[in-house]
Amino acid sequence: MKTILRDLRDFLVSLQLTVALLVFGMLLVFAATLDQTNLGIWGIQQKWFHTFIVWQDVRGVNLPIFPGGYFIGGLLLINLLAAHIERFKFTWRKAGIFLTHVGLILLLIGELLSGLWQEDFHLRLNEGETRNYAEAFRDNELVVTDVTDEKFDDVVAIPEILLARHTPVQHPRLPFRVVAKAHYPNSILQMRKPDGTPTLATTGLGREVVAVPQPITYKTDEANMPSAYVELIAPDASPGIFLVSTGLVAPQRFDYGGRTWKIGLRAKRIYKPYSLTLVKFSHDRYAGTEIPKNFSSRIKLTTPDGRDDREVLVYMNNPLRYAGLTFYQSGFANNDRTTILQVVRNPSWLLPYVACALMTVGLCAQFFIHLVAFVQKRRAKLSAPAVA
């Protein structure tokens, strides 16, 4: 037993393991980069990096083909920590190497945390429009709203994942159960033919429009349009089966139990305690060309308590950082009258800075220690024959 533990320890602290992990890491990054032509930048992160094992569909069979980013990164972290605990003795000559490795540990942790915590949203604003929420890129939610009271909306949001799993949802605020009869991650909407294409929907727009499933797209310039047939089941007269889709712009209204409701599928929203108004979007081009010189959005930022009421300019290489979120210029639409801002929340954003500062200082120190030693040795060697 003891020998096994000792072997394990020797394995975990070995430099061979470090080299092997680095090579594996390199292959992982290389393969993931190639795979971007198929899956796009978001798809490869899920498939190759934010996972312990990379699965690949080989002729219909899902096979593990490679250790994933968490596996390699995690083992590298263990290897680093173990090696330092086991055999590293601090000397000034090795101070640079020590700093570099501490930085690397922080960097690996930082990447893990941002993989876990980082969230991306986007915010579309037309000129003059004000919004106090941003929308997620890929996460959607089924929203059932009680709009009986004109002054007050009672919103229940159900994540799309529950629809995908067909999990029945019974929410205390809803007098009915919500069950997905069908869910398509990507679809197109078509008008139902008069002869009656079969549809699951029994009420609402779904009687005129049908959702046709489509393969999921990973292209950066295309978005998936999920749809679902959702049944609302009540003990007495059930409201029926609705077609919901992010392609249907307005939610559908219906009455049930003496109250008025709205149902719809929309991008997941993140509400903020402040609102943004697009004052002006500018798209500068170089004279006589279509080459973009700059994109900028002049935005008015207001908080309800009146503490902030000012204009900010978001442009290329100059994002707005406010209350834990970063807003940066990501696109435009609608003949330059709509701006698209990307909104990122990453609580661990400072960690890479610290890590990289440590590593840079460490590498520079080590390099100069070596260089000075080399030059001194060389000088000693050159002067030696002269003495002799």
Next chain:
Amino acid sequence: MKKSFFPALATLVALVAVAVTIRAPRNTSDYDVVGFTKLPTLVNGRLKPLDTVARTTLLITQGRQRVTTPDGKSLTPGEWLLDVLYRPKVADTYQTFEIVHPDVLALFNLATTDGAGGKRFSANQLAGRLNELERQSKLADGTEAPIRTPFQRGVVQLRDSVILYQRLQNSLNDTTSPDFLDRLARFEKALPTGLAATAPRGGANPHGSDDAKLLLEMSSVFSSLDSFAYLRTIPSDKPDDPTGWKTAGGAWSASLGNGRIAPAALTYAEIGRGWQLHNPEAFNKAVRTFRQSLDTAMPDVMRKCDVEARFNSSQPFYTSATLYVVAFLIAVVSWLRWPNELGKTAFAFVVIAFALSTIGIGARMWLEARPPVTNLYSSALFVGWGAVALCLVLEFFFRNAIGSVAAGLVGFATLLIAHHLSLGGDTMEMMRAVLDSNFWLATHVVTVTIGYSATFLAGFLAIIYVMRGVFTRSLDAATADALTRMVYGIVCFATLFSFVGTVLGGIWADQSWGRFWGWDPKENGALIIVIWNAVILHCRWGGMVKQRGLMALAIFGNTVTAWSWFGVNMLGVGLHSYGFMDSAMWWLIAFVASQVAIIALAGLPMEMWRSFRAKA
């Protein structure tokens, strides 16, 4: 021992040769073509001399700057440009369109024997089948650029060349009317009366209605010229505002509105008449007067145009590539004979070539007001420059000609790559919005590029080790040891710079996109280089590799660097897609194959290495 004068003499010869190339260009005829080519124009958002337009257009359409007329006369790019602008019928006979794909030739019913050098054809030779070219390239447009067949690529490229040429021809002249410049003169006279006639309550002048008719005719010609012209030659009223520069058509159109003709538009017509009517005096006078007015109106622009034209004609990178080859050969010979004299000479040649490259890069930086690396072309220049700088340091310390050989090799190779990248057009492009940040270009891009230089250099030094060891007996223990220390030191340097550069890139990404790392292809490429350098160092420290293993790993670093430099651009995805390229794929594959072959050589058993066998 007698002191040899050979190194000093050879250096002097090289310096004289360099001095000859950087002389100011001189006119080859009575026309002040040089003065003309220094005139500024706005193209692709940048103010540049017409000389640059002439040269880059020729590089795009035929891959070289020299033009030979059908009767065997050789033209400067400036003379060619004047013919294109003002004598379109003559220019149409010059064979300046390169076509290599046999199927594209077949589209035009042409054979290689019809072309100059078997591959260059004239606009006249293409004229009959342009509709078919248009149809074929429309078909090819439907395919995404990375997956086009060579035929489709050839068709699209030729179509783009032809359009560029036609737009250039219609910049100052209407190719459909041979007497356009005479009509402009008539227009100039008719303008006041014609405008009066079209004004309300006009018509008192008996000639008024004829003049108004001419104005109307010309108005439609002008607006089509305005929309088709390639050059914006008519200066802005405010010299520092490039958006005000107009096409000649635009300037003539504007005169219909306010009755005033822009002086520059008149001047270009005069220059054209001088060129068309073979009247050098009139031509030179128009150029001279125009130049004087520009000198007072926009001295800064004119200074830049002068420097750029001089830079173009002296071609410092071409001269320096030649010097690198010579230095390489001399240094290799120095390992076999006269190590002292030849070693010194090679070193001097490398220094001269390096100085010339430095001046060239410096001139580009001053012209663009940018840090050295702004696009793929300038990264090739800078990778070479950085590697040669490191070689000079190595040679200074070791004095065994290895630094000179590596400098010659890397210097020439990178300049050759740069030459091929320059065939895409003007290499001083305007920076796309996200890249428009001198601070990050100066820090992140420069550091990463130095990291590339160093990784390549380590690889090339390792190649020298393998080649000398396997094929010659010159790799003695001292040399082998020196090479090992060089490679190790350069790998350390490469690790430092590629790491710091990658980190700076992450910080830039965080500043502009709100995330430090996004697994974008270019980021991944840089990361792979860092990891590989770390692998080399850890293998060395752990005693997993000795000399030969270190060399093999360093050579593999070449393929890793080549991949992240060019390979990721070929994927055509990602945020950094500033340097997309499609045709270089095969070159990359060939390069990787060659490196793998050399690694295999390094893996040969010791007794097959000539150097080590000799010892045994």
